[in-house]
Amino acid sequence: MQEIIMSKAEKKILLKVDNVGVLKNDKWLVKGVSLEVKKGEIVTLIGPNGSGKSTTAKIALGIYKKIEGKVSRFTEKVGYVPQKISIDWTLPIRVIDFMLLTEKLTNDQINAALNLTGVEHLKNKSLSNLSGGEFQRVLIARAIAKQPDLLVLDEPVQGVDFKGEIALYELIKKISEELSCGILLISHDLHVVMSATDFVVCLNGHVCCSGTPHAVAKNDQYQELFGDRASKILSLYEHKHDHTHAQDGTIKNK
């Protein structure tokens, strides 16, 4: 309890990425990226394909070693949902073995996490027999089961059906509130980005713009990157949720 009060008074910084870049084959994958993730905060990375979102996440996680700039992580308890992961079929591995991959967990913790993402019934199935959406849910369950301080989610709901997608994003939001962990999220879904996150970083090889969802949506560079429709998403959202009319009057076009 005390901890919660403390964290509210002064949000603890969990991850600080300071002016980082990665050079690969004489090409900068990303350059000059800085961001911070604090406790209980969701930071999203958005940007077009090849803009370095996943690369930035990997830098933040310490997967890329040869980098420019500085990364400081202030916690050891990190949960990661990678964008692409392929499990070799030569490995006989069940969901329950996969859950225990990097952490010692009790049976209750495993069940609870699988239950949250709606895949408890798959516990004893082979990983190779899961569908894409099922596997994605298992990946999320694995990352949250150990109640991490910092969660890095790279396109966490890819391949999940529409209904499940909404439920999973609600779950992510709930996790960030309940565990008060920091989340670094990469998402294509601008609806989610605009409605559920605290801070948005718009990448295109470098940081184009960053700020609250509201501020970013109004930024010229953001509109240039994502087009006119993207900025309307924000208006749609704001209309739906706080029932005041958006200031820019784009609602008429809905």
Added chain:
Amino acid sequence: MLDDFFIRALIAGIGIALVTGPLGCFIIWRRLSFFGDTLAHAALLGVTMAVFFEINIAFSVFLISSVVALILIKLQKNTKLPGDALLGLLAHSSLAVGLVVIGFLTSIRFDVMGLLFGDILAVNQNDLLLIWIGGALILLILKFIWKPLFASTVNHELAEAEGMEPNKFNAIFTVLMAAVIAISIKIVGLLLITGMLIMPAAMGRNLSNNPQQMVKLSVIGGLLSVIIGLFSSLQLNTPSGPSIITAALILFCFSLIKFKRYSELKK
């Protein structure tokens, strides 16, 4: 009891099978079968070096295999050649250099066949000591690093992201592979080491659906191969090392049949 050459061979074989089972699983999972082969070829160079400098064979083999493994890692980072090409390069060049060195050692009569196929029936008590103490050490280390090693086998980036230091444990695993080759070269010979590492584990894979099960089954498979192989070599007067591998092959074939029937039943 240890005076009997057959009992000694049996104890030695069992010791080897206990170690190659778990290590073999990782070799299959990590797709390192050819890598094991390369290390085994490098072992030949190790043996000739041991004779040349008059040092302990196991130690020399371990040293040379580790060096070759390190060279491989270095080459992988610094060249644009694919991994299998590099492995072929190292395997054949170390084998060739090993044989050339043998050519220089004209004063010593070299039992090349013994090196290639091993001579389990010639095991003495010192060898037994080396196999069991070395083997216990290897298994102990493997148990100790199991979790991070397994995590980095499943997914390197995931392991790295969640603080499992995969590079460190991959390197330790490479050393363990060199060590198992060093202790078993005299028994099964360098051509059969990879067989002993891979075949029981391959059998285990056919019958298992989780990693622990596969490890247990491959240990059982290895033990059975040694026992069946040795007894039949005694009965049929066949070479002992190849007999063990043949027994492993037969077990593997059985595991295939069973596997198919089982999946048919499920349908």
